[in-house]
Amino acid sequence: MENAFIEFEDVTKRFGERTILDRVNLKIYDGHVTTIIGKSGTGKSVLLKHIIGLLAPTEGRILFRGKPIEEMNKRELNDYKSLFSYLFQDNALFDSLTVFENIALPLQQTTNMSTKEIERRVTEKVDQMELSEEAHKYPAELSGGMQKRVALARALITNPKVVLFDEPTTGQDPIRKNTILNLIAHNQRRFGFTTIMISHDIPDIFFISDRILILYDGRIVFQGNPEELDHLDHPMVDEFIKSLEGFQDELTGLYSKKNFMRLYEQDVTHREPDETLPVAAFTVEGLDFLSKNLGDTGAQEVIQSLGGFVNTYFGDVGISTRIGRDQIVTIFPHTTLDEAERILEGFGRELQEHGLRDIALETQSEIPSSDCFAFSVSVGLAEGKVGEDLDLISRKAISKQKTIGRFECQKRGNAG
């Protein structure tokens, strides 16, 4: 594996008699999205503050590209800190400054940019975050969700190499939550920054994270990708992680992955080993393009509406869940492959004739009439054997995907 970007070696942090971090060893890799999960009060924020140098370890050391931070001289330390941005849990916005001034602050104070250039950059970021109308308001005049977006805009305005997010989606509704996560993922891909995030938004964070770290009793008990986490045998998984994943996916209203798997396993126990079952995988094509044209919130509304449409159409015939930012999987437990194909043909027709138009109209409700957008939905069908790994069958279905519906509009209400 590649060399670690940031590495903790036996880092211990004590506040008086209390040990918050207890010989923590972890590795963070360049360009990855790393998410730290842990119960409240287990020291996740403390861990994050160590990375950026706001706190120093009581014992152990932190290495940046192999060099201990404590051995850096003032210039090296300044260069190291210049790589980072930090989004605080409670936003830490300056209440005496407007939204615009808050976002402009790091550029005004740490660069030699002209006022015009700062204004241009901030206006661009304000537009990206859908904050244009709030730009001249003070943080106290904004909702919690908007404040979070302002803090996010401020964290990203300097185009940092590493962004630390301390629970970026706290207090957001499902659409905004996914909008923020999508925004993080989109910007991370666009600018290639390394993301280190604390979040409890399961399963949503699994869709955008390359690595998961679990902090338990002051120690890192798991480091790996989300798939590896499925096989982790640790009390933390039952005690905490599974409890976070509810009955339904908050965004789409479909079954949560946990519940979906439970239903799948229940069904499998009543079947013969040689039986097969069809699995369909749906993808909203060009989600990033959609975000660009429609805004991140609008893109999430498309996913939400598609989830609703899938749920209503398949009813009792299929069991569906979201497996990615833009992907939904449906299993048809009591259907043959031929029947499933016919059902999907009907679904495709209905989606093209009514569904896409309805989804677009629902989505457009909060979008200016001048904005136009396009999106398509693809579906693939695969047959899996009873007991076969569902992720494997899903991947097979994804590999066979074809476009079944496309929506394009000239302007609002002029759908085609």
Added chain:
Amino acid sequence: MKSLGQKISFTSPLAFLGRTVVAWVDELGSLAVFFARGFILIFRRKQFSMIVQQVYYIGAGSMNIIILVGLFTGMVLGLQLYYVLVKLGGEGMIGTAVALAIIRELGPVLTAIMITARAGSAMTAEIGIQRISEQIDALDTMRINSLRYLISPRLAAAIISFPLLTAIFDLIGIIGGYVSAVVLLGVDSGAYLGRIQTSVGMKDISNGFVKALVFALIVSTICCYQGYFTHRRSQRGAKGVGVSTTSAVVISCVLILISDYVVTSFLM
């Protein structure tokens, strides 16, 4: 044989005294370093507009209260001195007494106390809230020196505003004395103003300004320090900010009076 616990309790008053002295020395050292670093950073780039903002808040914002307090201080002084000096047959000296009392003592001291109450407490509360809501940490993560951004402009603004407000207080106080002594009690106007002209020297005025400068440094440093280190208190959150604000006002007022005596004894 005595147990270890008994030995500790026997020596504990001395240990307590030692700990207290060490804590005081530590705190004073920390305060001095805080002031020195904040003061040096006044002369960095990008400070001008923030200093102007603070001068507006501390200086212009405190003007009304200074005028009001100055006017009534002068008036009551005129009133009191009139009845004392009439008995001694020296009501002609009233202008001298009012002017010297205000310029040498009351002007700098009352101005400093009024600014402490109005702007100093607000400084502590504002910085304290910025500390507990992680705004200061946010500055550090953005590589903005929080001392330069938050503290230096306030120190500079206090250094500029205190002498100016003291001058305004002095002027209004003398006018207040004129109102009560000349307008209301019938002392001769020429005698009042003439005595001021002959008895008040440049040294009196400059000594008053020296005091105003000393008070500016004390008040701004104490108030900023208390706010900046609110998180070190055992009381957390809003309560901690409240305690810091009270401490800032009390310590500032006490130090104004103590330093007034010390500075006066050096200047006389």
